[in-house]
Amino acid sequence: MRWTVxxxxxxLRWAGLLPLRVLHAWGAAGGTLxxxxxxxxxxxxxxxxxxxxxxLDAHExxxxxxxxxxxxxxxxxxxxxxxxxxARRALKLVREVRGQEWFDAALARSKGLIVAAPHLGxxxxxxxxxxxxxxxxxxxxPPRDPRWEPLLLRAxxxxxxxxxxxxxxxxxxxxxxxxxxGVVGILPDQQPRAGEGVFVPFFGHPAATMVLLxxxxxxxxxxxxxxxxxxxxRGAGFRLHWRPAPLAIANEDxxxxxxxxxxxxxxxxxxxxxxxxWTYKRWSLRPKADEPNPYAAKxxx
Numbered sequence: 087m088r089w090t091v092x093x094x095x096x097x098l099r100w101a102g103l104l105p106l107r108v109l110h111a112w113g114a115a116g117g118t119l120x121x122x123x124x125x126x127x128x129x130x131x132x133x134x135x136x137x138x139x140x141x142l143d144a145h146e147x148x149x150x151x152x153x154x155x156x157x158x159x160x161x162x163x164x165x166x167x168x169x170x171x172x173a174r175r176a177l178k179l180v181r182e183v184r185g186q187e188w189f190d191a192a193l194a195r196s197k198g199l200i201v202a203a204p205h206l207g208x209x210x211x212x213x214x215x216x217x218x219x220x221x222x223x224x225x226x227x228p229p230r231d232p233r234w235e236p237l238l239l240r241a242x243x244x245x246x247x248x249x250x251x252x253x254x255x256x257x258x259x260x261x262x263x264x265x266x267x268g269v270v271g272i273l274p275d276q277q278p279r280a281g282e283g284v285f286v287p288f289f290g291h292p293a294a295t296m297v298l299l300x301x302x303x304x305x306x307x308x309x310x311x312x313x314x315x316x317x318x319x320r321g322a323g324f325r326l327h328w329r330p331a332p333l334a335i336a337n338e339d340x341x342x343x344x345x346x347x348x349x350x351x352x353x354x355x356x357x358x359x360x361x362x363x364w365t366y367k368r369w370s371l372r373p374k375a376d377e378p379n380p381y382a383a384k385x386x387x
Contacts, residue, residue: 101166106179107321113163117156131155131364133380138289150360157360160317164208173214173245180215181318185328188311193220198264198308199249202274202299202331204351205363206314208324209273210242215315216269218243223263224271225250225298247271257298266307272299275351276311277371285373286345289352296373300343303336310335312350316358327357 101109120127131151139147168176192199201216203209216222224247250256250270260270277283278296285292303310310331315324333382355362367381 098166098170104166105321106164106167107162107165110160110321113159117159119278120155121152127158127365128155130367130381132192134135134368135363137291137369137380153360154364161208165210167295168208168210170325175216176211177214179323180326181323183326188328188330192309192311195309196267198267198306199269200299200302200308200310201269201271202310202312203271204314204354205273205320205366206354207317207358207361211324212313212315212326213242213247216246216271217247220269221271222247222271223250223260225256225260260302261306264302264308274299274347275368277368284340284344286341286348288348288368291369293348293369295344295348297340297344300335300340300347303317304343310353314354316359317361329354335377
């Protein structure tokens with residue numbers, strides 16, 4: 087690891103010594119600054135909420151956007167605890183698990199399990215929780231700067247999942263794992279590259295959606311479960327939610343399956359709305375080339 091990455095890792099280790107409520111307070115303050123200084127993140131959140139929550143008036147959307155940015159700050163700050171404090175210590179912050187019977191039943195079935203984990207709450211702690219119970223492989227795209235990859239591997243600690251690259255050999259690895267009854271984790275709301283997905287509704291608007299997860303489910307008949315680690319108020323810890331996927335997620339019709347995928351992600355997001363990664367340009371790809379980019383300018387009230 088180069089010295090800059092090593093220094094950041096030491097910073098995470100130091101932050102891991104602090105109480106979670108302190109880290110969350112710092113993170114919330116950072117999110118407030120992102121709002122007040124009209125940051126790029128603020129503009130993306132406002133654009134996303136204009137799409138996802140047209141039912142709210144301008145004042146309500148602004149208040150919601152501010153809280154989304156505060157949660158974004160908390161999510162960044164808590165990595166000090168989740169990565170820097172060690173996996174075993176971090177797992178002590180999981181105060182409640184809802185729907186674990188679905189997870190236990192999927193493991194007992196031994197026919198493979200696909201964990202669909204949206205960008206919601208603390209998904210890195212979810213990796214620890216699963217890794218403490220079974221071997222896990224996650225699909226990922228390598229960071230643009232390869233210097234960061236050793237940091238990710240080291241910070242994820244003793245329960246680090248196998249990181250499978252989103253490319254040909256990696257795809258075959260996922261199929262083999264599921265065929266052998268293994269567990270695979272996928273971020274189902276990761277926008278695919280142009281031309282690699284289908285456009286189906288997400289919060290009522292067409293969004294480029296991955297076809298990989300539905301195809302894995304259809305071809306392997308593995309169980310699909312959705313999961314997210316909800317952040318509790320005032321640094322109290324986390325609550326893990328497990329939810330069964332809709333049966334249509336394994337439909338051979340890709341559009342039907344992907345629509346079911348997005349509907350399930352929506353259902354999870356509504357359970358902890360402000361903790362979703364609303365700083366992500368989820369609708370940047372458009373079905374038609376001449377459609378306006380919703381992130382090109384700050385949306386009007």
